[in-house]
Amino acid sequence: MKTKLLRFSVFMWSLLALITGCSDDEKIPDQIILSGDVSEIIFTPDDATSRDVSFSTTTLWSVSLDENDWVEITPESGPAGAAVITVKLLQTESSVDREVKATISAGTAIASLRIIQKATPVEAQSIRIVAPQKRLTIEQIMSLSVEAEPAGAILPEKVIWNSSDPAVLxxxxxxxxxxxVIGTAVVTAQSGNLKAECELEVTDVFTTDGEGRKYTFADLSKLESSGVQAVEGGYTVTANFIIAEEDTLSIEDGEKIRICHDIQIKILGKVDFTPENSAEILPYDNNSVPAPLYFTGEVGGGEIRNVTFTACPIRFFGSIPLTIEKCTFKGITDSYAAINLGGSGLMTVSECDFLENGYPAIMGGANMTTPLLFKNNYIYKNSNNARNRPQINVTVAGDDKVEIIGNTVIGPGEITTNGGIAVNNMLSIAGSNKVLIEGNKVSDCRYGITTNGVMDIRIINNILENNKWDSNPMNGGSGVSIYNTGGGQKIYMSGNTITGHLWGITNIGNVSGGTGPSLNLGNLTQGNDYNPGGNIFRDNGNNGVLYDLYNNSPMTVYAQGNTWNVAVQNEQNIEQVIFHQVDNSQLGKVIFMPAAE
Structure with a gap:
């Protein structure tokens, strides 16, 4: 193999000191002088021959090479003075570009040399079309490209492009x-006898590809027509977009997502809004009212945590469970509850704050059965714009269940139509319709808890205080209001404290029709209906009359083992705070003795 000697000019050093000023003992500094100041050697498929590198040193030298198996250098050391090393390829072909570093050392002096080998071109065996998106919106323009296999292979000819339906794309x-226009088209790329196809869809709303990808807002901002724009501190959403089934939308820690007026984010896939500390979704400006964040579809669900929703509600109409925890909902005033239910998937909401929203904290449609676990949340002065809408307003879940546990619900403490907790089955939804309301504290609302329709409900260990804010006692002010004129509602109440209402409990049925709720406030007879009671009544009444329990139904009510708002818990005294058959022969009897000891 022919050796090429690289010859370059050598920089000369000059002595500037006078001869009479020199010392015989002065030390010469360590130096390496590369001929021509060479810093790299490049081998190409057309020129892989060995290369010589010339240099000079003022002391002994050695050369080291990064670990590799494709290049060698000889010799590896030598004396001071002029020297030549030879760089030789051990492998003259490579499928990829590669590089190693050689280091020449002479005492304290060091010189480096990059050794590069360019890949050997290979003929392409196949090609594929690279498309940044598989779905485009109308009038969107997108550049496609072709990748050859194996990587780095040369295409045989210029690529010819075609569309199966140019009217669409x-x-x-x-x-x-x-x-x-809306539709699909197959794009074909051909180079010689190599051919690739890619189906592209044109939609009217930006939609992700649905290929199992997790999208951040940063990812979306890089996709044309997504409507997501990067701004300082977060992102602005200027156009509707859809996260397709199989895809996931995530939010990063500290991001603020500002959504323009009437713009909707629709998620058919999964959501992963779980920043480590916080993130916020809010309107673009004070004049913007975003559409609700919409979760729907058969494969969605996911988690939302540590996110503040400002004036931006959620609609959940999916069939896969969604969990929301440690979030804040505030400033939502335009026609929607903070969380709106309509799907068959379990909605879990825990440790969230709902602060002064115009409509309920959470609400379900009367014809929608959504299983719910609503636990340990703080609800403060919601429903302040909504007429006769309680702060928690949900529907039974058919053969699934609704559980409302450990929440704090605070009303405005003034005459409004702002209720506490309501569970309804106004459209006679079939199923077991099990409901649990346990360990909540409800205060300063129009009423505490109300039920309506067929259900099997347990109301246990709640504290209901001063839910009396209705100007007309005939319309509200109950600690608990039970309504069921057609029969079929079964209520178990135990361990509740009910104080400061216009009515303690109102139990309403169809007196003339002989139907109504089956209310068990305490039944000390052992058996399936056993209930220790333990309910406490204080200061419930209106117009100068105390009403701990008003049985406005034809049904017998067991109410044993309770503490009533009388000084002495005997039959004569308790009779004064209960309205039932004794007061109106058409009403059902309340069996309240024995009372609590």
Missing amino acids: SVDDKGVATAH
Whole structure:
């Protein structure tokens, strides 16, 4: 193999000191002088011959090479003075570009040399079309490209592009696709006898590809027509977009997502809003009212945690469970509850704050059965714009269940239509319709708890205080209001404290029809209906009359083992705070003795 000697000019050093000023003992500094100041050697497929590198040193030298198996250098050391090393390829072909570093050392002096080998071109065996998106919106323009296999292979000929339906999506000779109308088209790229196809869809709303990808807002901001724009501290959403089934939308720690007026984010896939500390979703400006964040579809669900929703509600109409925890909902005033239910998937909401929203904290449609676990949340002065809408307003869940546990619900403490907790089955939804309301504290609302329709409900260990804020006692002010004129509602109440209401409990049925709720406030007879009671009544009444329990139904009510708002818990005294058959022969009897000891 012919050796090429690289010859370059050598920089000369000059002595500036006078001869009479020199010392015979002065030490010469360590130096390496590369001929021509060479810093790299490049081997190409057309020129892989060995290379010589010339240099000089003022002391002994050695050369080291990064670990590799494709290049060697000889010799590896030598004396001071002029020297030549030879760089030789051990492998003259490579499928990829590669590089190693050689280091020449002479005392304290060091010189480096990059050794590069360029890949050997290979013929392409196949090609594929690279499309940044598989779905485009109308009038969107997108550049396509071709990748060859194996990587780095040379295409045999210029790529020819075609579209199966140019009316839907056209593509020019450079691979630039333009979307025209809704539909699908197959784009073909051909180079010689190699051919690739890619189906592209044109939609009216930006939709992710649905190929199992997790999208951040940063990812979306890089996709044309997504409507997501990067701004300082977060992102602005200026156009509707859809997260397709199989895809996931996530939010990063500290991000603020500002959504423009009427713009909707629709999630058919999964959501992963779980920043480590916090994130916020809010309107673009004070004049913007975003559409609710909409979760729907058969494969969605996910988690939302540590996110503040400012004037931006949630609609959940999915069939896969969704969990929301440690979030804040505030400033939501336009026609929607903070969380709106309508799907068959379990909605879990825990440790969230709902602060002064115009409509309920959470609400379900009367014809929608959504299983719910609503636990340990703080609800403060919601429903301040909504007429006769309680702060928690949900529907039974058919053969699933609704559980409302450990929440704090605080009303405005003034005459409004702001209720506490309501569970309804106004459209006679079939199923077991099990409901649990346990360990909540409800205060300063129009009423504490109300039920309506067929259900099997347990109301246990709640504290209901001063839910009396209705100007007309005939319309509200109950600690607990039970309504069921057609029969079929079964209520178990135990361990509740009910104080400071216009009515303690109102139990309403169809007196003339002989139907109504089956209310068990305490039944000390052992058996399936056993209930220790333990309910406490204080200061419930209106117009100068105490009403701990008003049985406005034809049904017998067991109410044993309770503490009533009388000084002495005997039959004569307790009778004064209960309205039932004794007061109106058409009403059902309340069996209240024995009372609590």
